[in-house]
Amino acid sequence: MGFVWHIAVRYFRSTRADAHIRALSTLTAGGLAVGTAALVLALAALAGFQNLLLEDLTRHTPALQIEFGGGSAGEGAAATESLRDLAELAAATNGVAGVQELLYARGWLADEDRPFAVEVLGYEKTPPPWIPVPGEAISGLIVPVSAALRMGLAVGDTVRVVSPRPGLTPVGPQPRTRMLPVDLIYRSGRAEEADDPVLVPLEQASALFAGGDRRLDLTLAPGADPEEIGDFLRRGIDPAVATVTTWREANRALLFVLRLEKGLVFSAVALIVAVASFALLAALSMVLSSKRAEVGVLAAMGAPPARLQRVFLLLGALLSVGGASLGGAAGAGLAAFLDRYRVISTPSDVYVVDYVPFLVRGTDVLVVLVVTVLFTAAAAVIGARKASLLHPVEAMRSART
Amino acid sequence: MIAVNGVTKAYQDGAVRRQVLRGVDLEVARGSTAAIVGPSGSGKSTLLNILGALDTPDAGSVRVDGVDLTASRPSALAGFRNRSLGFVFQFHQLLPDFTALENVMMPGRIAGRPTSSLSALALALLDQVGLADRAGAFPQQLSGGERQRIAICRALVLEPAVLLADEPTGNLDSRSGEQVLELLDTLRRRRDTTMLLVTHNPAVANRCRKVLRLDGGRLTALGA
Numbered sequence: 073m074g075f076v077w078h079i080a081v082r083y084f085r086s087t088r089a090d091a092h093i094r095a096l097s098t099l100t101a102g103g104l105a106v107g108t109a110a111l112v113l114a115l116a117a118l119a120g121f122q123n124l125l126l127e128d129l130t131r132h133t134p135a136l137q138i139e140f141g142g143g144s145a146g147e148g149a150a151a152t153e154s155l156r157d158l159a160e161l162a163a164a165t166n167g168v169a170g171v172q173e174l175l176y177a178r179g180w181l182a183d184e185d186r187p188f189a190v191e192v193l194g195y196e197k198t199p200p201p202w203i204p205v206p207g208e209a210i211s212g213l214i215v216p217v218s219a220a221l222r223m224g225l226a227v228g229d230t231v232r233v234v235s236p237r238p239g240l241t242p243v244g245p246q247p248r249t250r251m252l253p254v255d256l257i258y259r260s261g262r263a264e265e266a267d268d269p270v271l272v273p274l275e276q277a278s279a280l281f282a283g284g285d286r287r288l289d290l291t292l293a294p295g296a297d298p299e300e301i302g303d304f305l306r307r308g309i310d311p312a313v314a315t316v317t318t319w320r321e322a323n324r325a326l327l328f329v330l331r332l333e334k335g336l337v338f339s340a341v342a343l344i345v346a347v348a349s350f351a352l353l354a355a356l357s358m359v360l361s362s363k364r365a366e367v368g369v370l371a372a373m374g375a376p377p378a379r380l381q382r383v384f385l386l387l388g389a390l391l392s393v394g395g396a397s398l399g400g401a402a403g404a405g406l407a408a409f410l411d412r413y414r415v416i417s418t419p420s421d422v423y424v425v426d427y428v429p430f431l432v433r434g435t436d437v438l439v440v441l442v443v444t445v446l447f448t449a450a451a452a453v454i455g456a457r458k459a460s461l462l463h464p465v466e467a468m469r470s471a472r473t
Numbered sequence: 474m475i476a477v478n479g480v481t482k483a484y485q486d487g488a489v490r491r492q493v494l495r496g497v498d499l500e501v502a503r504g505s506t507a508a509i510v511g512p513s514g515s516g517k518s519t520l521l522n523i524l525g526a527l528d529t530p531d532a533g534s535v536r537v538d539g540v541d542l543t544a545s546r547p548s549a550l551a552g553f554r555n556r557s558l559g560f561v562f563q564f565h566q567l568l569p570d571f572t573a574l575e576n577v578m579m580p581g582r583i584a585g586r587p588t589s590s591l592s593a594l595a596l597a598l599l600d601q602v603g604l605a606d607r608a609g610a611f612p613q614q615l616s617g618g619e620r621q622r623i624a625i626c627r628a629l630v631l632e633p634a635v636l637l638a639d640e641p642t643g644n645l646d647s648r649s650g651e652q653v654l655e656l657l658d659t660l661r662r663r664r665d666t667t668m669l670l671v672t673h674n675p676a677v678a679n680r681c682r683k684v685l686r687l688d689g690g691r692l693t694a695l696g697a
């Protein structure tokens with residue numbers, strides 16, 4: 073045990089003797105314990121919540137989308153040609169597991185008396201995963217419950233799908249329409265149910281809505297990196313024709329808000345650690361002022377200022393490490409307990425799950441530790457600096473008067 | 474070896490400037506002893522602090538054990554104090570959180586000496602001043618005279634080339650005073666230590682090769 077440890081450990085023990093220093097060192101340890109526990113717990117709650125949210129999000133957004141500029145660029149045989157090329161290019165790309173072609177347009181559903189404006193989504197093979205329908209057997213017209221109620225439609229009824237673009241016939245322009253049977257009625261569960269699209273198989277949709285917006289949704293192989301594949305595709309695609317968007321880019325606003333939320337909660341809770349660090353600074357200053365003469369004697373006997381400073385740095389570490397690690401461990405343990413036994417419940421119709429999930433992430437705990445160490449180290453450095461600035465004679469004089 | 478030339482030192486007490494040392498010259502040869510006497514407040518401790526590299530003079534030069542103190546950097550002086558100097562402070566200045574033995578060992582711990590040999594050395598010193606059985610006591614459990622002897626052991630533990638002692642026998646009865654002087658003499662003979670003692674005790678002063686009187690800011694020899 074070197075000189076620095078020898079002194080620091082003894083001074084650490086002596087903090088128990090003086091009532092004021094004891095109070096401050098208890099406040100330091102307790103504050104750091106509460107602060108780190110609260111930080112770990114808060115981050116675990118946020119991570120648990122955001123994790124579920126992101127899982128939900130990735131389930132409902134394709135990893136990559138290729139969107140075609142609608143209107144002029146998206147029209148005609150040439151556009152269809154380039155779309156096919158791109159679909160082939162995407163399908164041949166390493167890491168891409170599937171490509172689905174989608175078409176967005178506005179149109180009408182019409183019964184005998186009148187038309188209703190609807191969003192139309194043309195889909196290839198099966199409905200996209202973010203439309204909550206059992207995908208397997210369905211390949212026909214799928215109507216949202218809002219439209220079905222307005223029009224009094226039931227499964228099996230036949231309804232007319234109308235395009236706003238007229239077709240040229242020998243007898244002049246005629247609306248393009250097609251009669252299709254309703255195969256399924258779905259409920260999206262979204263707040264704006266009125267905007268839920270009517271799903272039309274792609275061939276019929278393409279025939280009716282040639283001018284609609286085209287999109288390719290890419291599913292990736294497990295472990296494939298959307299950003300990497302997105303960059304690769306961008307190099308092969310003329311940005312005037314189509315744009316490639318990863319799910320992160322598509323949800324940029326939401327992801328930003330999640331990060332912001334995390335940052336704000338972290339900053340607010342970190343204030344506890346900051347206050348505890350002030351207590352540490354006060355405790356160190358009090359120890360130092362009560363030991364002024366003795367530190368002066370050590371300096372007089374030849375202890376270099378830097379080593380005296382290290383004594384108080386180490387004392388700062390001794391005063392904070394116990395509380396901080398205890399708090400961190402308690403926070404992680406409590407979070408794991410709350411998650412495991414689903415202690416905090418939420419109404420099941422509000423949220424994806426009916427309890428508050430906690431997720432203790434190694435990186436989060438590391439960040440808490442780093443922040444705690446930074447705060448306390450700053451306090452200890454400020455507190456310990458004075459030890460190196462003592463004038464031995466002045467310091468020794470102070471004890472006598 | 475101690476060589477002091479034209480050292481002055483003044484303290485600023487608010488608006489009043491108090492000139493304590495007004496040109497002090499002093500020479501103590503290696504292995505020699507000198508005593509400084511003088512009235513209270515004459516600046517004896519001030520001079521000793523300057524010789525011990527704890528304080529800086531306003532003017533003049535100070536060489537101790539071959540080192541020019543006025544020309545050295547503070548970090549170099551810390552090492553010098555630890556290696557070459559033994560200091561007995563006027564008010565003992567024991568460390569209350571450490572036992573008598575640990576106090577005596579402290580200069581060695583600062584120097585990074587191995588603790589086992591250091592503690593044997595410290596125990597032997599305590600034994601020579603009759604305090605072996607108080608090795609485990611803390612300063613507040615000790616009498617003034619016991620503390621003073623422990624402070625002397627602490628100053629001697631690294632067998633310094635120069636010993637500066639501020640009233641080392643002030644609190645001691647004649648028997649333990651004698652013990653302490655014996656101890657200093659042993660060290661001086663073995664290590665050729667240069668010693669400068671501040672004392673009010675004529676018997677102690679007379680055992681030194683040189684006796685000097687500090688008064689009015691100047692040192693004058695009282696006899697050789």
Ligand SMILES: Nc1ncnc2c1ncn2[C@@H]1O[C@H](COP(=O)(O)OP(=O)(O)OP(=O)(O)O)[C@@H](O)[C@H]1O
Binds near residue numbers: 484516518519
């Ligand atoms: N830091 C200081 N500030 C102001 N004045 C000081 C300071 N240190 C010492 N003095 C003054 O310098 C003078 C000399 O002090 P010093 O301690 O050297 O005296 P001394 O000879 O050792 O006295 P004693 O025999 O009582 O120990 C005193 O008048 C004292 O008040």
Ligand SMILES: [Mg+2]
Binds near residue numbers: 518519563639
């Ligand atoms: Mg004095």
